Amino acid sequence: MADTYWLLSVPDHADAGLREVLRGIPASLRLVFSLVWQAGPGQTVCVFVLESLSAILAACGLLSVTAVLTALLATGPDADRLTRALPAIVLMVTLLAARQLAVFGAARAQASLRPTVKKVAEARLYEVSVHTDLAAFDDPGFHDAMARARDRGILYVGMATDRLIELVGSALMLLGAAGAASTLHPALLPLLLLSALPSAWTTLRAARIMHDSVQRFSTVHRRMWSLARLLADRQSAPEIRAHTAQETLLGERQRLADLVCQEDIRVGRAEGRGRLVGQAVSGTAVGMTYLVLCWMLRSGVMPLAVTGSAVIAIRSAQSALGRLAVALSKLLEQGLYVQDYSDFLREARSRQRPVHPQKVADDFDRISLDSVTFTYPGKEHPAVADVSMTIIAGQVIALVGENGSGKSTLAKVIAGLYLADRGSVCWGDTNLAQAEESSIYQRLAFIMQAPTQWPFSAGVNITIGRPEKEDPDGVALHSAALRSTADEVVARLGNGYETLLSKEFHNGADLSGGEWQRFSVARGFYRDARVLICDEPSSAMDAKAEKRVFDTIRDLSQGRTTVLITHRLSGVRRTDRIFFMHEGRIVERGTHAELMRAQGRYFELYSLQANAFAS
Numbered sequence: 001m002a003d004t005y006w007l008l009s010v011p012d013h014a015d016a017g018l019r020e021v022l023r024g025i026p027a028s029l030r031l032v033f034s035l036v037w038q039a040g041p042g043q044t045v046c047v048f049v050l051e052s053l054s055a056i057l058a059a060c061g062l063l064s065v066t067a068v069l070t071a072l073l074a075t076g077p078d079a080d081r082l083t084r085a086l087p088a089i090v091l092m093v094t095l096l097a098a099r100q101l102a103v104f105g106a107a108r109a110q111a112s113l114r115p116t117v118k119k120v121a122e123a124r125l126y127e128v129s130v131h132t133d134l135a136a137f138d139d140p141g142f143h144d145a146m147a148r149a150r151d152r153g154i155l156y157v158g159m160a161t162d163r164l165i166e167l168v169g170s171a172l173m174l175l176g177a178a179g180a181a182s183t184l185h186p187a188l189l190p191l192l193l194l195s196a197l198p199s200a201w202t203t204l205r206a207a208r209i210m211h212d213s214v215q216r217f218s219t220v221h222r223r224m225w226s227l228a229r230l231l232a233d234r235q236s237a238p239e240i241r242a243h244t245a246q247e248t249l250l251g252e253r254q255r256l257a258d259l260v261c262q263e264d265i266r267v268g269r270a271e272g273r274g275r276l277v278g279q280a281v282s283g284t285a286v287g288m289t290y291l292v293l294c295w296m297l298r299s300g301v302m303p304l305a306v307t308g309s310a311v312i313a314i315r316s317a318q319s320a321l322g323r324l325a326v327a328l329s330k331l332l333e334q335g336l337y338v339q340d341y342s343d344f345l346r347e348a349r350s351r352q353r354p355v356h357p358q359k360v361a362d363d364f365d366r367i368s369l370d371s372v373t374f375t376y377p378g379k380e381h382p383a384v385a386d387v388s389m390t391i392i393a394g395q396v397i398a399l400v401g402e403n404g405s406g407k408s409t410l411a412k413v414i415a416g417l418y419l420a421d422r423g424s425v426c427w428g429d430t431n432l433a434q435a436e437e438s439s440i441y442q443r444l445a446f447i448m449q450a451p452t453q454w455p456f457s458a459g460v461n462i463t464i465g466r467p468e469k470e471d472p473d474g475v476a477l478h479s480a481a482l483r484s485t486a487d488e489v490v491a492r493l494g495n496g497y498e499t500l501l502s503k504e505f506h507n508g509a510d511l512s513g514g515e516w517q518r519f520s521v522a523r524g525f526y527r528d529a530r531v532l533i534c535d536e537p538s539s540a541m542d543a544k545a546e547k548r549v550f551d552t553i554r555d556l557s558q559g560r561t562t563v564l565i566t567h568r569l570s571g572v573r574r575t576d577r578i579f580f581m582h583e584g585r586i587v588e589r590g591t592h593a594e595l596m597r598a599q600g601r602y603f604e605l606y607s608l609q610a611n612a613f614a615s
């Protein structure tokens, strides 16, 4: 396999430097905070109040140590010193106990916040995705962005929540310790910084190394995940075996795993070297700090009790700064994925259609297309070019033509799923480009060429398009099943309409291609909409089922507009009008008799099929 052909899809931020990522951190923090707030305003306030309280109590605890030491180090008999120190000891213990309670409370609130944040982030992602314009789903860049946001972004949003709380908690602790230290003696503040900064620098340097590695390897990781998905996926399992593709896939995954492993070793070693240097510098700085403290003690600048408290304050500040640096470094790494998530939300929202107030009327009398052209994103040639046509309500029209001639695309344009780049599609007087989206889809039933196999029960597979429909005795459900011949499939299922149609779950049933198609047709019939589009509804069906479906389409045509796409030309003979497509254009139109008389492309294709049967 070629080494780098897939590296063409390096994510945008792969070229971003550390500074740019640092600049993006406030945006990530804002996003995480907004998710945290949405997940639970009460819990968020609780966490931050308790974290602040814990920092204040810790600072007070540090200051109370001086009082204890002063009493203990005073002159006089031991028993007297102990008695005098007792109130300060009680105060110190009370403060420490109260702090532990605050820490416990904050941890409890945080524990329930994190899963809720993940839930909210997931809901936001899927809400935005399902309302994105369909055309976005034809753009590989959009898929890439969605995969990054879904597979890693959500996970890291959850983790970044913890980091955000840690960051705030350790910053407050640091402030508290620094405040306590400077209250003890103003000279302690620079000493504290001197002793703590080297370890903070070491941690940030390690984060930078890790961040660079994550950036450079993000495409390799995505490639590995996509291969891992293929290796474990039910859909690809038969083909992997039948085409003996195991070695190719395993080999490619292994090659990437080796690259990742080598990189991880390199990063680990670089971090180790950095840590060694940092600890050496840090140790020297701490030594110098204690030397300065000794000098201050000896020269009488600082009493012994204050020096003791200062040592504890410096230790606390060091540990808070260390945790702050770790939280920040993790945020650097996790922020990258949070940005992926946030970028995707922004992009998906920008690809949603604008909201229009005008609704499609229920009683429109025709669908008219005027010079409609549609080109898929990234494609040079239009899939539908300069198409004009009118479909009168109550008619059944057929779109026919060779593979790739643009039938399915035109059907989706007629349905308003794709908006025309040029020209207009009107249902009655309403131009779909200016219509409220849901008012279009409420009046549409679309039997897809490759229908979705919903992992629900057989009944839900039929009613999913109109769950709100009142059908207490199941009359509509049974009628749709009967007309599509799905009833024959249901009769063979163990639990009838209650049978789960998914082999990936316990007690689930799997269906053949033709059986799935019967459910898809039943779904379209059950939806009972003003516009019915059937895109090759019977391509996998046996002849008997196909005949029943075509008859039903004809029977149901009263009061609705029906578009039928099929390669079985015997099924289009009885339609009201046939449109023959070639390279995105309508090149012939008329009734079956008219087109046969014209002896054009339709005649040629029809005769080919008819002769094949005759012979």
Ligand SMILES: Nc1ncnc2c1ncn2[C@@H]1O[C@H](COP(=O)(O)OP(=O)(O)OP(=O)(O)O)[C@@H](O)[C@H]1O
Residues within 6 Å of the ligand: 138, 376, 377, 379, 383, 401, 402, 403, 404, 405, 406, 407, 408, 409, 410, 449
């Ligand atoms: N999602 C897509 N993104 C990019 N190009 C597409 C997409 N779907 C279809 N095309 C291209 O648009 C053209 C028309 O495809 P369309 O599916 O509309 O043809 P069709 O007439 O329905 O074909 P068939 O009879 O095989 O179903 C083809 O060249 C196809 O490759």
